[in-house]
Amino acid sequence: MTATKPKIIVTRKLPDAVETRMCELFDTELNLDDTPFSRARLIEAVKTAECLVPTVTDRIDRSVIGQAGEQLKLIANFGNGVDNIDIAAAAEKGIAVTNTPNVLTEDTADMTLGLMIAVARRFDEGVDAMREGRFKGWSPTWMLGRRIWGKRLGIVGMGRIGTAVARRAKAFGLSIHYHNRERVAEQVEQELEATYWASLDQMLARVDVVSVNCPHTPATFHLLSARRIALMQPGSIIVNTARGEIIDQDALVKALQEGKIAGAGLDVLEHEPAVSEDLMELSRQGKAVILPHMGSATIESRQEMGERVIINIRTWMDGHRPPDRILPNMV
Ligand code: 8YV
DSSP: OOSSOOEEEEOSOOOHHHHHHHHHHSEEEOOTTOOOOOHHHHHHHHHHOSEEEOOTTOOBOHHHHHTOOTTOOEEEOSSSOOTTBOHHHHHHTTOEEEOOOSTTHHHHHHHHHHHHHHHHTTHHHHHHHHHTTOOOSOOTTSSOOOOOTTOEEEEEOOSHHHHHHHHHHHHTTOEEEEEOSSOOOHHHHHHHTOEEOSOHHHHHTTOSEEEEOSOOOTTTTTSBOHHHHTTSOTTOEEEEOSOGGGBOHHHHHHHHHTTSSOEEEESSOTTTTOOOHHHHHHHHTTSEEEOSSOTTOSHHHHHHHHHHHHHHHHHHHTTSOOTTBOOGGGO
16 A cells, blocks of 8 residues: 555556546656657656556566566556556566456447448448549449348457447347357357357358457467468458457468458557558458557547546555456466
């Protein structure tokens, strides 16, 4: 328990209301111009802060944690995914790590459905056609996409976001298939009329749309490997609103180039923010819709993510276990 206001370092610009409340409650160092922290600045921060508030753009690996001072007790991540933080190294040093679950579930699920429809119904190409003045009037055979109603959706990772995607997709007339480490509760399976596949390979070969909704961990790195992408049906599409690293991006590019699968909707990329010329070319050809990691980018989500960060810090200050604590066995 800390008697005075603890020293908090926030690595990126957060919504004003969140920053204001943080300044009221803590001895807070903000990053008003939002310049991402260099590694050196991050190391400097872990040497002085009692609590660090990083985001997905900060790589807090074993080496950074190793250089943290004794005063650092909490890393309160502004974000759900914690693949940017070495959780085991933090635990070994007695540093608690928290995230911001739940509050971005619905927005990320909306984005997943949005991408699914955008790819299948060629939103991107339609917008381009209008911007470039290529719309010369309605035609019965122009801009034909593919129907998603009645198709099979295979969800990889049936956690909070995967389940929210399933609920929406069911309403859009897709039948729900899923692969998960564990089968979800029978009641949820019944509600969604979902089919469970213990074998990811089996599921990939049988569905029309694949949605990636699992966390990025060492076990899910390149889970969608070249071999697995090759199992997908030629007319199928893949949507990723989780983490780029879960799909072998080079293999995905090759499959799209060779027409082995029909399309991809990517809100996240491997090696973000870099985007390869090959991928951009596929985007220009209408085979990929690529977004700049916008899944949780609503005013409401970002505000509520900030509130969760504050709750986690406050609970820790009061000597309790922060509600969103991540333990090494959880990743
Ligand atoms: C966040 C995300 O905006 O929360 C996550 O895991 O991927 C994003 O939607 C980002 O991580 C903020 O750190």
